[in-house]
Amino acid sequence: MIRALTIVLAALGSAQASEPADSRLAGFDTFLQEFRQAQRMPSLSVAIVEDGQLIFAEGYGFQDHDAEEPTTPDTTYLVASITKSFTGATLLGMAADGLIDLDADFTTLSDWDRRCEWLANSGIIFGGTTLEDGTVIEPVGCEGPISLRQVLTHRVNGEPGSDFLYNPVIFGRLSNFVEEQTGRPFREFVYDYVIAPGGLDDTAAGWRDPGKGHVVTHLAPPFGHDEGGGLEPTPLPNPELNASSGIIASAPDLARYAIALQEGRILTPALRDAMWTPPRKPSGEAEPYAYGWYVQDWQGHKLVFHTGWWPDAYTGLLLIAPEEGAALVALGNTDGLHWDKPLDEAGVEDSPLAAKFLELFVGPASTP
Secondary structure (H helix, E strand, C coil): CHHHHHHHHHHHCCCCCCHHHHHHHHHHHHHHHHHHHHCCCCEEEEEEEECCEEEEEEEEEECCCCCCCECCCCCEEECHHHHHHHHHHHHHHHHHCCCCCCCCEHHHCCCHHHHHHHHHCCCCHHHCEECCCCCEECCECCCCCCEHHHHHCCCCECCCCCCCCCCHHHHHCHHHHHHHHHCCCHHHHHHHHHHHHHCCCCEEECCCCCCCHHHHHCECCCEEECCCCCEEECCCCCCCCCCCCCEEEEHHHHHHHHHHHHCCCCCCHHHHHHHCCCCECCCCCECCECCCCEEEEECCEEEEEEEEEECCCEEEEEEEEHHHCEEEEEEECCCCCCCCCCCCCCCHHHCHHHHHHHHHHHCHHHCC
Protein backbone atom coordinates (compact mmCIF):
# COMPACT_ATOMS: atom_id res chain seq x y z
CA MET A 1 0.00 0.00 0.00
CA ILE A 2 2.81 2.41 0.87
CA ARG A 3 4.50 1.67 -2.45
CA ALA A 4 1.32 2.32 -4.47
CA LEU A 5 0.60 5.51 -2.55
CA THR A 6 4.14 6.76 -3.16
CA ILE A 7 3.72 6.23 -6.88
CA VAL A 8 0.49 8.15 -7.16
CA LEU A 9 1.78 11.02 -5.03
CA ALA A 10 4.86 11.30 -7.19
CA ALA A 11 2.78 11.25 -10.35
CA LEU A 12 0.02 13.63 -9.39
CA GLY A 13 1.27 15.66 -6.43
CA SER A 14 -0.09 15.26 -2.91
CA ALA A 15 -2.73 17.94 -3.43
CA GLN A 16 -4.22 16.02 -6.34
CA ALA A 17 -4.12 12.47 -5.02
CA SER A 18 -7.61 11.72 -3.78
CA GLU A 19 -8.39 9.14 -1.14
CA PRO A 20 -10.52 7.09 -3.56
CA ALA A 21 -7.63 6.93 -6.05
CA ASP A 22 -5.20 5.93 -3.29
CA SER A 23 -7.56 3.22 -2.07
CA ARG A 24 -8.09 1.78 -5.53
CA LEU A 25 -4.37 1.73 -6.30
CA ALA A 26 -3.56 0.08 -2.99
CA GLY A 27 -6.19 -2.58 -3.65
CA PHE A 28 -4.91 -3.15 -7.17
CA ASP A 29 -1.32 -3.36 -5.90
CA THR A 30 -2.34 -6.14 -3.50
CA PHE A 31 -4.23 -7.92 -6.27
CA LEU A 32 -1.18 -7.75 -8.57
CA GLN A 33 1.13 -9.25 -5.97
CA GLU A 34 -1.24 -12.15 -5.39
CA PHE A 35 -1.94 -12.55 -9.11
CA ARG A 36 1.75 -12.80 -10.01
CA GLN A 37 2.35 -15.47 -7.41
CA ALA A 38 -0.74 -17.45 -8.39
CA GLN A 39 0.30 -17.37 -12.07
CA ARG A 40 3.91 -18.23 -11.21
CA MET A 41 5.30 -15.26 -13.12
CA PRO A 42 8.94 -14.43 -12.33
CA SER A 43 8.55 -10.86 -13.59
CA LEU A 44 5.46 -8.67 -13.97
CA SER A 45 5.38 -4.95 -14.82
CA VAL A 46 2.22 -2.85 -14.72
CA ALA A 47 1.33 0.76 -15.52
CA ILE A 48 -1.99 2.59 -15.19
CA VAL A 49 -3.27 5.76 -16.83
CA GLU A 50 -6.22 7.69 -15.39
CA ASP A 51 -7.59 10.98 -16.69
CA GLY A 52 -4.83 10.98 -19.28
CA GLN A 53 -2.00 10.81 -16.71
CA LEU A 54 0.38 8.03 -15.70
CA ILE A 55 -0.58 7.40 -12.08
CA PHE A 56 0.99 4.02 -11.38
CA ALA A 57 4.08 2.15 -12.56
CA GLU A 58 5.46 -0.83 -10.70
CA GLY A 59 7.50 -3.98 -11.17
CA TYR A 60 6.92 -7.23 -9.30
CA GLY A 61 9.27 -10.19 -8.85
CA PHE A 62 12.67 -10.69 -10.42
CA GLN A 63 13.88 -10.23 -13.98
CA ASP A 64 16.79 -12.68 -14.01
CA HIS A 65 17.39 -16.42 -13.77
CA ASP A 66 18.87 -16.26 -10.28
CA ALA A 67 16.22 -14.01 -8.69
CA GLU A 68 18.83 -11.38 -7.86
CA GLU A 69 17.71 -8.47 -10.06
CA PRO A 70 14.33 -7.11 -8.92
CA THR A 71 11.83 -6.16 -11.60
CA THR A 72 11.43 -2.40 -11.92
CA PRO A 73 9.18 -0.14 -13.99
CA ASP A 74 12.10 0.11 -16.45
CA THR A 75 12.15 -3.65 -17.07
CA THR A 76 11.38 -4.37 -20.72
CA TYR A 77 9.68 -7.24 -22.53
CA LEU A 78 9.00 -8.48 -26.02
CA VAL A 79 5.40 -7.30 -26.30
CA ALA A 80 4.57 -9.78 -29.08
CA SER A 81 1.28 -8.98 -30.84
CA ILE A 82 0.81 -5.63 -29.12
CA THR A 83 3.13 -4.67 -31.98
CA LYS A 84 0.09 -4.93 -34.27
CA SER A 85 -1.33 -1.76 -32.73
CA PHE A 86 1.87 0.07 -33.78
CA THR A 87 1.41 -1.32 -37.27
CA GLY A 88 -2.20 -0.15 -37.41
CA ALA A 89 -1.22 3.41 -36.47
CA THR A 90 1.75 3.38 -38.85
CA LEU A 91 -0.18 2.20 -41.89
CA LEU A 92 -3.12 4.54 -41.31
CA GLY A 93 -0.70 7.43 -41.00
CA MET A 94 1.11 6.39 -44.17
CA ALA A 95 -2.18 6.05 -46.04
CA ALA A 96 -3.26 9.53 -44.93
CA ASP A 97 0.03 10.89 -46.31
CA GLY A 98 -0.42 9.07 -49.62
CA LEU A 99 2.52 6.70 -49.10
CA ILE A 100 0.41 3.54 -49.39
CA ASP A 101 -3.11 2.65 -50.47
CA LEU A 102 -5.06 0.53 -47.99
CA ASP A 103 -7.14 -0.82 -50.88
CA ALA A 104 -4.07 -1.99 -52.81
CA ASP A 105 -3.83 -5.71 -53.56
CA PHE A 106 -1.70 -7.31 -50.87
CA THR A 107 -1.26 -10.45 -52.98
CA THR A 108 1.10 -8.59 -55.31
CA LEU A 109 3.74 -9.20 -52.62
CA SER A 110 6.65 -10.87 -54.41
CA ASP A 111 6.63 -14.09 -52.40
CA TRP A 112 2.87 -14.29 -51.79
CA ASP A 113 2.16 -17.39 -53.88
CA ARG A 114 4.92 -19.41 -52.22
CA ARG A 115 4.09 -18.21 -48.71
CA CYS A 116 0.36 -18.75 -49.05
CA GLU A 117 0.81 -22.23 -50.48
CA TRP A 118 3.07 -23.10 -47.56
CA LEU A 119 0.54 -21.77 -45.02
CA ALA A 120 -2.36 -23.58 -46.64
CA ASN A 121 -0.52 -26.90 -46.40
CA SER A 122 1.30 -26.35 -43.11
CA GLY A 123 -1.37 -27.66 -40.76
CA ILE A 124 -1.16 -24.38 -38.84
CA ILE A 125 -4.58 -23.25 -37.66
CA PHE A 126 -4.29 -19.92 -39.49
CA GLY A 127 -4.00 -21.69 -42.85
CA GLY A 128 -7.35 -23.41 -42.41
CA THR A 129 -8.38 -26.51 -40.47
CA THR A 130 -11.15 -28.11 -38.45
CA LEU A 131 -10.89 -27.77 -34.68
CA GLU A 132 -11.61 -30.56 -32.21
CA ASP A 133 -15.00 -29.04 -31.41
CA GLY A 134 -15.96 -29.17 -35.09
CA THR A 135 -15.38 -25.49 -35.81
CA VAL A 136 -14.19 -25.01 -39.36
CA ILE A 137 -11.41 -22.49 -39.98
CA GLU A 138 -11.68 -21.52 -43.62
CA PRO A 139 -8.44 -21.49 -45.61
CA VAL A 140 -6.80 -18.27 -46.68
CA GLY A 141 -7.90 -17.08 -50.10
CA CYS A 142 -4.55 -17.56 -51.79
CA GLU A 143 -5.95 -16.71 -55.23
CA GLY A 144 -6.68 -13.16 -54.07
CA PRO A 145 -7.16 -10.34 -54.40
CA ILE A 146 -6.83 -9.37 -50.74
CA SER A 147 -6.47 -5.70 -49.81
CA LEU A 148 -4.16 -4.23 -47.18
CA ARG A 149 -7.29 -3.11 -45.37
CA GLN A 150 -8.52 -6.70 -45.17
CA VAL A 151 -5.16 -7.89 -43.83
CA LEU A 152 -5.07 -5.08 -41.24
CA THR A 153 -8.53 -6.09 -40.03
CA HIS A 154 -7.82 -9.86 -40.15
CA ARG A 155 -10.46 -10.69 -42.76
CA VAL A 156 -8.43 -12.99 -45.01
CA ASN A 157 -9.67 -16.48 -44.16
CA GLY A 158 -12.47 -17.70 -46.41
CA GLU A 159 -13.90 -15.02 -48.69
CA PRO A 160 -11.58 -12.00 -48.23
CA GLY A 161 -13.38 -9.21 -46.38
CA SER A 162 -16.21 -11.43 -45.16
CA ASP A 163 -15.53 -12.25 -41.48
CA PHE A 164 -12.91 -11.52 -38.84
CA LEU A 165 -10.56 -14.33 -37.85
CA TYR A 166 -7.30 -13.45 -36.16
CA ASN A 167 -4.42 -14.33 -38.49
CA PRO A 168 -1.02 -13.10 -37.25
CA VAL A 169 0.91 -14.99 -39.94
CA ILE A 170 -0.59 -13.04 -42.83
CA PHE A 171 -0.65 -9.79 -40.82
CA GLY A 172 3.09 -10.06 -40.22
CA ARG A 173 3.80 -9.78 -43.94
CA LEU A 174 2.43 -6.23 -44.03
CA SER A 175 5.92 -4.99 -43.15
CA ASN A 176 7.31 -6.80 -46.20
CA PHE A 177 4.67 -5.19 -48.39
CA VAL A 178 5.56 -1.72 -47.07
CA GLU A 179 9.26 -2.30 -47.68
CA GLU A 180 8.67 -3.52 -51.23
CA GLN A 181 6.43 -0.57 -52.05
CA THR A 182 8.62 2.15 -50.53
CA GLY A 183 12.17 0.80 -50.61
CA ARG A 184 12.58 1.79 -46.96
CA PRO A 185 12.80 -0.34 -43.79
CA PHE A 186 9.51 -0.79 -41.97
CA ARG A 187 11.25 0.33 -38.76
CA GLU A 188 11.70 3.83 -40.16
CA PHE A 189 7.97 4.27 -40.66
CA VAL A 190 7.19 2.94 -37.17
CA TYR A 191 9.52 5.64 -35.87
CA ASP A 192 8.09 8.35 -38.09
CA TYR A 193 4.47 7.66 -37.20
CA VAL A 194 4.52 6.20 -33.67
CA ILE A 195 7.75 6.09 -31.68
CA ALA A 196 9.05 9.61 -32.43
CA PRO A 197 5.76 11.55 -32.14
CA GLY A 198 4.84 9.51 -29.07
CA GLY A 199 8.14 10.31 -27.34
CA LEU A 200 8.66 6.61 -26.64
CA ASP A 201 12.25 6.64 -25.42
CA ASP A 202 12.01 3.21 -23.76
CA THR A 203 10.60 1.41 -26.79
CA ALA A 204 12.75 -0.40 -29.35
CA ALA A 205 11.57 -1.38 -32.83
CA GLY A 206 13.18 -4.82 -32.69
CA TRP A 207 16.46 -5.78 -31.08
CA ARG A 208 18.49 -4.25 -33.93
CA ASP A 209 17.09 -0.78 -33.24
CA PRO A 210 20.11 1.58 -33.22
CA GLY A 211 20.35 3.79 -30.16
CA LYS A 212 18.03 1.66 -28.04
CA GLY A 213 20.61 -0.56 -26.37
CA HIS A 214 19.29 0.38 -22.93
CA VAL A 215 15.91 -1.13 -23.87
CA VAL A 216 17.50 -4.47 -24.75
CA THR A 217 19.75 -4.56 -21.66
CA HIS A 218 16.67 -4.15 -19.44
CA LEU A 219 14.94 -7.13 -21.09
CA ALA A 220 13.51 -9.73 -18.72
CA PRO A 221 14.45 -13.21 -20.01
CA PRO A 222 11.61 -15.60 -20.82
CA PHE A 223 10.44 -18.55 -18.74
CA GLY A 224 8.11 -21.49 -19.24
CA HIS A 225 6.65 -24.12 -16.94
CA ASP A 226 7.92 -27.67 -16.85
CA GLU A 227 5.69 -30.72 -16.52
CA GLY A 228 5.68 -30.40 -12.75
CA GLY A 229 4.61 -26.77 -12.85
CA GLY A 230 8.04 -25.41 -12.03
CA LEU A 231 9.75 -22.59 -13.87
CA GLU A 232 12.53 -23.09 -16.39
CA PRO A 233 14.34 -20.67 -18.73
CA THR A 234 13.21 -20.82 -22.35
CA PRO A 235 14.79 -19.62 -25.62
CA LEU A 236 14.30 -16.00 -26.57
CA PRO A 237 11.59 -15.73 -29.26
CA ASN A 238 12.31 -13.99 -32.55
CA PRO A 239 13.29 -10.41 -31.59
CA GLU A 240 13.24 -9.09 -35.17
CA LEU A 241 10.65 -6.44 -36.00
CA ASN A 242 7.82 -7.23 -38.38
CA ALA A 243 4.22 -6.05 -38.60
CA SER A 244 3.03 -8.69 -36.11
CA SER A 245 5.73 -8.63 -33.43
CA GLY A 246 9.13 -7.35 -32.40
CA ILE A 247 8.43 -4.23 -30.34
CA ILE A 248 10.38 -4.28 -27.06
CA ALA A 249 9.10 -1.88 -24.41
CA SER A 250 8.60 -1.12 -20.74
CA ALA A 251 5.13 -0.90 -19.23
CA PRO A 252 5.36 2.88 -18.53
CA ASP A 253 6.39 3.54 -22.13
CA LEU A 254 3.37 1.65 -23.45
CA ALA A 255 1.29 3.76 -21.07
CA ARG A 256 2.87 6.87 -22.61
CA TYR A 257 1.93 5.41 -25.99
CA ALA A 258 -1.69 5.19 -24.85
CA ILE A 259 -1.55 8.80 -23.63
CA ALA A 260 -0.02 10.02 -26.90
CA LEU A 261 -2.81 8.32 -28.86
CA GLN A 262 -5.42 9.96 -26.65
CA GLU A 263 -3.79 13.37 -27.04
CA GLY A 264 -3.66 13.11 -30.83
CA ARG A 265 0.14 13.25 -31.01
CA ILE A 266 0.48 10.01 -32.98
CA LEU A 267 -2.56 10.32 -35.24
CA THR A 268 -5.06 13.13 -35.59
CA PRO A 269 -8.16 12.49 -33.46
CA ALA A 270 -10.20 11.76 -36.58
CA LEU A 271 -7.66 9.27 -37.91
CA ARG A 272 -7.23 7.66 -34.48
CA ASP A 273 -10.99 7.22 -34.19
CA ALA A 274 -11.02 5.67 -37.66
CA MET A 275 -8.31 3.25 -36.51
CA TRP A 276 -10.58 2.25 -33.62
CA THR A 277 -13.69 1.85 -35.79
CA PRO A 278 -14.12 -1.76 -36.92
CA PRO A 279 -15.61 -2.82 -40.24
CA ARG A 280 -19.05 -4.39 -40.25
CA LYS A 281 -20.16 -7.90 -41.06
CA PRO A 282 -22.54 -8.43 -43.98
CA SER A 283 -25.28 -8.56 -41.32
CA GLY A 284 -24.41 -5.01 -40.25
CA GLU A 285 -22.94 -6.03 -36.90
CA ALA A 286 -19.57 -4.51 -36.04
CA GLU A 287 -16.58 -6.83 -36.11
CA PRO A 288 -14.55 -7.19 -32.87
CA TYR A 289 -11.35 -5.97 -34.55
CA ALA A 290 -10.49 -2.70 -36.26
CA TYR A 291 -7.10 -1.60 -37.65
CA GLY A 292 -4.56 -3.35 -35.42
CA TRP A 293 -6.82 -3.20 -32.35
CA TYR A 294 -9.61 -5.20 -30.76
CA VAL A 295 -12.67 -3.05 -30.13
CA GLN A 296 -15.60 -3.88 -27.88
CA ASP A 297 -18.24 -2.52 -25.53
CA TRP A 298 -18.14 -3.33 -21.82
CA GLN A 299 -21.07 -2.19 -19.70
CA GLY A 300 -21.53 0.86 -21.91
CA HIS A 301 -17.81 1.70 -22.06
CA LYS A 302 -15.87 1.52 -25.32
CA LEU A 303 -12.69 -0.51 -24.95
CA VAL A 304 -9.78 -0.89 -27.36
CA PHE A 305 -6.99 -3.33 -26.64
CA HIS A 306 -4.43 -5.79 -27.83
CA THR A 307 -2.87 -8.82 -26.24
CA GLY A 308 0.59 -10.23 -26.73
CA TRP A 309 1.57 -13.88 -26.43
CA TRP A 310 4.79 -15.69 -27.19
CA PRO A 311 4.02 -19.19 -25.84
CA ASP A 312 6.36 -20.23 -23.00
CA ALA A 313 8.00 -16.81 -23.08
CA TYR A 314 6.07 -13.53 -22.88
CA THR A 315 2.53 -12.23 -22.45
CA GLY A 316 1.12 -8.73 -22.37
CA LEU A 317 -2.00 -6.60 -22.40
CA LEU A 318 -2.57 -3.01 -23.52
CA LEU A 319 -6.12 -1.92 -22.69
CA ILE A 320 -7.55 1.58 -23.24
CA ALA A 321 -10.92 3.02 -22.27
CA PRO A 322 -10.80 6.09 -24.57
CA GLU A 323 -13.83 7.93 -23.25
CA GLU A 324 -12.54 7.72 -19.66
CA GLY A 325 -8.90 8.48 -20.49
CA ALA A 326 -7.91 5.28 -18.68
CA ALA A 327 -5.45 2.59 -19.70
CA LEU A 328 -3.83 -0.54 -18.32
CA VAL A 329 -0.51 -2.01 -19.40
CA ALA A 330 0.69 -5.36 -18.08
CA LEU A 331 3.76 -7.24 -19.30
CA GLY A 332 5.21 -10.52 -18.07
CA ASN A 333 7.89 -13.07 -18.97
CA THR A 334 5.75 -16.23 -18.91
CA ASP A 335 2.31 -17.30 -20.20
CA GLY A 336 0.78 -15.90 -17.02
CA LEU A 337 -1.26 -13.10 -18.62
CA HIS A 338 -2.72 -15.32 -21.34
CA TRP A 339 -6.32 -16.46 -21.25
CA ASP A 340 -8.24 -18.75 -23.57
CA LYS A 341 -9.58 -16.14 -26.02
CA PRO A 342 -11.33 -17.34 -29.20
CA LEU A 343 -9.78 -16.31 -32.52
CA ASP A 344 -12.96 -14.53 -33.64
CA GLU A 345 -13.94 -12.62 -30.47
CA ALA A 346 -12.72 -9.83 -28.18
CA GLY A 347 -13.92 -10.40 -24.58
CA VAL A 348 -11.12 -8.70 -22.64
CA GLU A 349 -13.19 -8.90 -19.46
CA ASP A 350 -12.46 -12.64 -19.43
CA SER A 351 -8.92 -11.78 -18.36
CA PRO A 352 -8.86 -11.71 -14.52
CA LEU A 353 -6.38 -8.85 -14.58
CA ALA A 354 -8.43 -6.79 -17.05
CA ALA A 355 -11.63 -7.52 -15.11
CA LYS A 356 -10.10 -6.17 -11.89
CA PHE A 357 -8.85 -3.05 -13.66
CA LEU A 358 -12.24 -2.42 -15.28
CA GLU A 359 -13.97 -2.83 -11.94
CA LEU A 360 -11.68 -0.34 -10.19
CA PHE A 361 -10.81 2.22 -12.85
CA VAL A 362 -13.48 2.14 -15.58
CA GLY A 363 -16.70 0.86 -14.03
CA PRO A 364 -18.87 2.42 -11.30
CA ALA A 365 -16.04 2.28 -8.74
CA SER A 366 -14.12 4.95 -10.66
CA THR A 367 -17.11 7.23 -11.29
CA PRO A 368 -16.81 10.51 -9.30
